[in-house]
Amino acid sequence: MKTQIEQNGIVTLSDDATKSVSDSELWNDDLRPTTEKEHTWTGLNFATLWIGMCLCIPAYTMASGMISLGMNWWQAIGTIFLGNVIVLIPILLNSHAGTKFGIPYPVFARLWFGSKGAHIPSMARAVVAAGWFGINTWIGTTAIDVLLSASFPAWKSLAGHTAIIFALFWALNVGVAYKGPQAIKVLSLIAAPVVGISALILMIWAFTNAGWGPILSTPSKFTTTGEFLKVFFPTLTGVIAFWATLALNIPDFCRYAKSQRSQMIAQSFSLPLTMSIFSFIGIAVTSATVVIFGTAIWDPVQLLAKFPPFIIFLGTIIIAMASLTINVGANIVAPARAIENLYPKRITFGIGALITGVFAILMQPWFIMSNFGNYIFGWLGTYAALLGPIDGIAIADYWLVRRRKMALKELYEPAGRYNYSSGFNKNGVYALIIGVAVPVLGLLVPGLRFLWDNAWTFGLFISMFAYAYLMKNDQSVLSPGEYEAITQIQAPDPMERLAK
Template sequence: MKTQIEQDGIVTLTDETHNQLSGSDLWNEDLRPTTMKEHSWKGVNFATLWIGMCLCIPAYTMASGMMTLGMNWWQAIGTIFLGNVIVLIPILLNSHAGTKFGIPYPVFARLWFGDKGAHIPALARAIVAAGWFGINTWIGTEAIDTLLSASFSSWNGLAGHTAIVFALFWLLNVGVAYKGPQAIKVLGAIAAPVIGISAIILFIWAYTNSGGWGPILSTPSKFTSTREFLAVFFPALTGVIAFWATLALNIPDFCRYARSQKSQMVAQTFSLPLTMSIFSFIGIAVTSATIVIFGEAIWDPVALVAKFPPFIIFLGTIVIVLSSLTINVGANIVAPARAIENLNPKKITFAMGALVTGIFAILLQPWYIMSNFGNYIFGWLGTYGALLGPIDGIAIADYWLVRRRQMALKDLYEVNGRYSYSTGFNKNGIYALVIGVAIPVLGLLIPGLRFLWDNAWTFGLFISIIVYTYLMRGDKSVLAPGEYEEITLKTSEKPIIDSQTADPTITK
C-alpha cells in the first residue's frame, strides 16, 4: 500500500495516511510532516535566516576572546571561518532529512532513538538552547540598562535596576515566542537588513574616525611555538563548532519548509561561514579603532554604544535588542519548546513549552556564563559541544549510512510503528551516545589524553558514527530492499487535490 508520495525529491504523506495518523498520540499540528504546499522557503529565506542569527553580539566578540588568549587577528578569523565550515557539514547532512521528509527535529530523533528515546536528544538540545536564551537575554538586558543609565542620571541609583530590566526583557522574549514559532520569519526579515546595515555603518565610522585600521590589526601573535598555538587553537576551534552545533541538530526544523535541496544547500553554504567571519572581522576592526579614538580597546559593543550621545545610544540599543530578540525566538526558544511539546503532543502546547524554556534559562544563570571568556568558551561551549557532537554523529550515521535516506514516514507517528523499537527506546542509539561522550571525557581525567576533550565535538561525532553504524547492522527497523518503492508513489506531477491545508509553522 502506498502511504507516501515522493515528488521532486520531497516526500509527503498521502491524504488517506495523513487522516489516519491525525488521532495518534505522537501527532499534532506542530510535529506532523509538512505538505507540498508548505515547502515554500526559497534560498533567500535561508540566507536571511542565517544572516539574522549570525549578526549577534556573541559572534561579534568571539574573535576578541581568541585574541585575548594570544592569537593575532588573522589567526582568530581563520579559526572562526574553519570552525564554521566544519560545522556546516553536519548542518547540510541533517538538512537533507528535513527537506526530503518535512519533519521537525524531535520527530527526526524518533528515527534513531525511538519514540520515547527521542526525548533524550531533544531535551539535550533544549537545555543548550535554554542556556543560549538566557545568555542573549542577559546581553539585551545590558544594552537596555546602558541606555537607561545614559538617559537618566538617577537610574544607576535605583536598587536592582539590572534585575528589573532583565525581568522585563525576559517577558518580551517569552511573549513573542508565546505567539508561535512563525514569529522568526517576520523578525528575521526585519533584523537581517537592520543589523547588517548598522554593522557596516559602525565599520565605516571606526575606519574614518581612527584614520585607518588601528593597532590591533598589526599586533603579532603572542605564541612563540606551534605547540603553544595549538594548545589554544583546538579548544577555540571546538568552541566555534559548538556555537552552531545546536543548529546542526535541529536544522530540520527549518529545512522542512525548503522548496528544494539545492536552494537550502547553496544558501546555507555561503551565508553561514561568510557572515560569521565578516562580522567577527568587523568586531576586530572596530575594536582596533577604539584604541585610537577612545584610548582603550572596547570589545563589548554595549560598552561602545555608551560612549555616544543619547540619541545614538537609543538607536544602538534598538539594534542590539533586535539582535538578541531575533536569535532568541529563532534559535533558542523554538527548539526547546518543541522538545517539551513532544513529551506529550496531545496535551502540551508550544506556548507552554516556551514558558518552561524561559524559566529554565534563568536557572542556568547566564550572568555567570558571560562573566569571563573562560566560562564561555571552555566551560559553556566546550561542555555542550562534547554532548552534541555524538548526537550529531548518530543522526548522520542513521540517515546516511544505516537507512541510506529511505524511511517509512508514517511509522514515525505510530506508537507501535517500526521506529518505536521494542520498548520505545533504540538501545543502540543510547549505547553510541554514551560511548561518544565517555571517550572525550577521558581527556578531563587523564592529562595525556587532554586532546580528546579539547576536540570533544569532533571525536564524539566520529566515534558515535562508527559505533552506531556497527550496532545497527541488520536492524529490523531498516527498510528491506524494495520496500521503500512499495510504500512510495513517485511522481513528477503536482497533486490535483491536496486536503492537507494546515498553515505552515516555523521551528528552530
C-alpha cells in the same frame, strides 16, 4: 499501500495516511510532517535567518578571546571561518532530512533513539538551549540597560531598573517565540538587513576616524607551530560548539524549505561568511577605539554608550533586535519542541515556549554570567562532548544506515517500526555512551588530552561509526523495494524546476 508522496525531492503524507495517524499520541499539529503548501521558505529566508542569528554580541566579540590568547587578527578570523565551515557539514546533512520529510528535530530523533528514547537527545539539546536563552536574554537586558542609562541618567536611579528591562525583554522573546517558527522567519527578514547595515556603518565610522589601528598590526605571540596548535584546537572546538546546537535541530527550520538546493546554497554562504565578516568588523572597530579613545573597547554596548543620545537610542533598538533574533531562533525553538514532544496531545509549541522561558529564569542567568569565562569555556566545551556524538548518530542513521529512505507514517505510530523495543533503540544509547566516553578519557589521562580538546569532532566520528556498525541489518531499515512500495513518486513540477 501508498502512504507517502514524493515530488521534487519532498515527501509528504497521503491524505489517508494522515487521517490514520492523526489521533496517535505521537502526533499533534506542530510535530506532524509539513504539507506541500507549507514548504515556503526560500534561500532568502535561510540566508536572513543565519545572518540575523550571526549578527549578535557574542559573535562580534568572539575574536577578542582568541587575540587575548595570543593569536593575531588573521589567525583569529581563520579559526572562526574554519570552525563554521566544519560545523556547516552536519548542519547541511541534517537539513536534508528536515527538508525531504518535513519533520521537526524531536520526530527526527525517533528514527535513531525510538519514540520514547527520542527524549534523550531532544532534552539534551533543550537544556543547553534553555540555558543559552536565559544568558542571551540577560546579555540583551544588560545592553539595553547600559544604553538607557547613558541616554537618560535618571533611569539609573530608578529602583529595579535592570529587573524591569529583564521582565520586558523576556516577555518579548517568549511572545515572539510563542508564534512559532513562521514568526521567526518574518523577524529575520527585518533584523538581518538592519543589523548588517548598522555594522557596516560602524566600521566606516572606525576607518574614517582612525584607520585600522594597532590591533590589526599586532603580531601573533606564538613563536612555534606547536605553541599555536595548543591554543588552536580547543579554540576551534569552541567555535564549532557555538553552532553545534543548531546542527542538531536545524530540521525545525528546514522542514519548511521549498527545495534542497535553495536551503543548501543559502546556508553554505550565509553562516561561515557572516560569522567571519562580523568578527572582522569587531576586530577592526576595536582597533580603531585604541586610537580614538586610548583603550580597546571590545564590547559594542560600551562603545555605543560613548555616542550622542540619538545614536545610543538607535543602537539600543538594534542590539535588542539582534539579541531577540538569535535568542528566539537558536535558543527557544528546540526546547519548546522537546517539551512539546513529551506529551504531544496536551502540550503545544506555545506552551513549550512558555515553559522554556520559565526554566531559563530558574537557571538564574544573572548568577551564571557573574562567572562568564568559566561558564562559556567550561560548560560549552563540556556540552560539545555530548552534542558531537548525537550529531554523529543522526548523520549515520539518515545517510549511512537508511540511505535517506524512511516510512514517514510509522514515525507517528506507537507500534511502528521506529518504536524499537518498548520505545527505545538500544543501539543509539550504546553509540552515545561510546561517543561520550572516549573523549572523557582525555580528561583522565594527560597523554590523551587531545581527545578532550577536540571532543566534538572525536565524539561525532566515534558515535557515527559505532552506530552504523551496531545498526547493520536492523529490522527498522526499509528492505530493498519497500520504499518504492509505500511511496507515490510523482514527476517533477516543471514550474518548480524553473523556480530553482
